Amino acid sequence: MASHQHDESCKKMFALLSEYLDLELPAESCKVMDAHIVGCEPCAAFTENLRKTIELCREYRPKELPGPIAWDARQKLFEAYQKMLAGRRA
Amino acid sequence: MERAAEIELARRLLEGKPEAFDRFVEHFRAKVFHYSQLMCGHREDAEEVVQETLLKVFENFGQLPEPEHVRAWVFGIAKNACLIKRRKSIYAPPQEISLDELMPARGTSGDRMKIEIADWSGIPEDEVLRSELQHILKDTIADMPEIYRSVMLLRDVEELSTEETAHVLDVNVDAVKTRLHRGRLLARKKLDSYLRANSPAVETN
Numbered sequence: 550m551a552s553h554q555h556d557e558s559c560k561k562m563f564a565l566l567s568e569y570l571d572l573e574l575p576a577e578s579c580k581v582m583d584a585h586i587v588g589c590e591p592c593a594a595f596t597e598n599l600r601k602t603i604e605l606c607r608e609y610r611p612k613e614l615p616g617p618i619a620w621d622a623r624q625k626l627f628e629a630y631q632k633m634l635a636g637r638r639a
Numbered sequence: 640m641e642r643a644a645e646i647e648l649a650r651r652l653l654e655g656k657p658e659a660f661d662r663f664v665e666h667f668r669a670k671v672f673h674y675s676q677l678m679c680g681h682r683e684d685a686e687e688v689v690q691e692t693l694l695k696v697f698e699n700f701g702q703l704p705e706p707e708h709v710r711a712w713v714f715g716i717a718k719n720a721c722l723i724k725r726r727k728s729i730y731a732p733p734q735e736i737s738l739d740e741l742m743p744a745r746g747t748s749g750d751r752m753k754i755e756i757a758d759w760s761g762i763p764e765d766e767v768l769r770s771e772l773q774h775i776l777k778d779t780i781a782d783m784p785e786i787y788r789s790v791m792l793l794r795d796v797e798e799l800s801t802e803e804t805a806h807v808l809d810v811n812v813d814a815v816k817t818r819l820h821r822g823r824l825l826a827r828k829k830l831d832s833y834l835r836a837n838s839p840a841v842e843t844n
Contacts, residue, residue: 567823595743598756603823605762606826608773611673618665
């Protein structure tokens, strides 16, 4: 019986982990999660995994960049910008 | 470029100061290129999306609600440009993945649940491993169902807020949270498989 309850609370925890890590949970639910993590090693390890996954995503900087902008493409954008400004001034 | 610098460029452009133009273009060309490449899957499509997006951005710059939201606003335009491109290519129906599929392998040992996960403790220090994992992460995001990919890119790569992401994708905040969580779990699972294949697994009780 005890193991079943343990498993259920882990499942609830699992469903809310992203909101927990993003600090988007209400304070009360957050406290429940904190308490669970302290007492549950698998959930603590899993939470740490997910935290690192998010960290790697945020750090990721693509190596591949677009080629330099062609002169006429840049000119087209600049003209659109100037036209927009003229429209605002009118 | 920091978010504050990007907002400052948008503010200057709105004030009619064209010296901010080239830096703004350079910055968002790279960002939108990366986003579109992962959303559309082709470099040629991405190059086109970048130019179409920036053209719309400058044509409508006066409609930018507040410079603070420039990133979300630009990505809203980029998302639409990607949708148009995608309609021309293969249509992929949305696939929902259940949370159970994303839970780590587990079993019970006596009264306790146990899960098997790789040892992630070496990641913070190991630059080579970090870079390898980021490469896997990029491929994982590119391959995941679009409903998760679009949220992951905006929330975790571009760091838009949940509300901004909901606005860009035209879905509610709860849908963003659900999709983000599944996307992250998919990414975690892929990284874990890689680490497990390359290091001994740790059994956690």
